Amino acid sequence: MGRIKPQALLQQSKRKKGPSRISATIVTFYALILVMLVFILFVTYRHWSNRTRLQPESYISVSEDENTSVESKKSDLPGYAVVITSKGSIIVELYKESAPEVVDEFIDLCQKGHFKGMLFHQVIKHYIIQAGHNKGPGATEDWNLLGKKYASMRHEAFMLGTSKGKYFNKGFDLFITTAPIPDLNEKLIVFGRVIKGQDIVQEIEEVDTDEHYQPKLTIGILDVALKQIV
Structure with missing residues (x-):
């Protein structure tokens, strides 16, 4: 058998090792592809994660703002009125929840000085004791059953109200009950x-008083002061 020359053996060795080598360019190319895929997956995850998290917060924020605004308006309204009469002061708690429109008016x-004098x-x-700008006998008999819009509560003693008939005809008088009077439920807005x-x-x-229940001495309202707290 003939001997193989060393130079021929070296060339054969190079040819055998050649296919097992990986080009640096290929490695770099696949590495870049892998990095891009990871980046795309990360961006996609962040996008959907933020969207899911922010949507409920945004909804809650709007609802809370609306509720805060409503509560703020309610709390801004005076809760008490001090009726200053020629006999002394009467402090009244206003029912802002049960009769909001009447309390608003x-x-x-009060702010316009309507009750002064x-x-x-x-x-x-x-x-009852009744205060108003229109005097004359028979005022109690003139109450009518207008104003079914308001369901007045049972009338206990020391309740403040206005007559439905005058209220719905752009008038506003004041009544303070001095005893439980359930038969006024259809006539007064408490x-x-x-x-x-x-x-x-x-x-x-x-x-x-005289025969028409009118005081013989003048008793009136000097002013009405509004208070947040008393």
């Missing part, structure tokens, strides 16, 4: 309750 009229022109013992000054109400109730 009452507050507006208003007289108590009807005083009926164990019944929008407050006396929490202090019941003795002043009773003092007005005890004044002398």
Whole structure:
């Protein structure tokens, strides 16, 4: 057998090792593809993750803002009225929830000075004291059953209300009950309750009146002050 020359063996060795080598260019190319795939997957994940997380927060934020706005408007309204009479002060808690429209109008009229100088022109013992700008006999008999819109609560003593008939005809008088009077439920809109000054109400109730229940001495409202707290 003939001997193989060393140079021929070296060439054969190079040819055998050649196919097992990987080009640096190929490695770089596949590495770039892998990096791009990872980047695309990461961006996609971040996009959907943020979208899912932000949508509920945005909805809650809007709802909370609306609720906060409504609550803020309610809390801005005065909750109490101080009726300053010639006999003393009567503090009333306003029912902003049960009669909001009536309370709104009452507050507006107070700010315009509507009740300044208003007289108590009807005083009926164990019944009501009534203040208004229109005097004259027969006022209690003139109440009608208008105003089914409001379902008044049962009338206990020391409740503040206005007559439905005058209210719906752009008038606004004031009544304070001095005893439980359930038969007035269809005639009065109750929008407050006396929490202090019941003795002043009773003092007005005890004044002398004529046959038409009109006080013989002038008793009136000097002013009405609105308060957030008392």
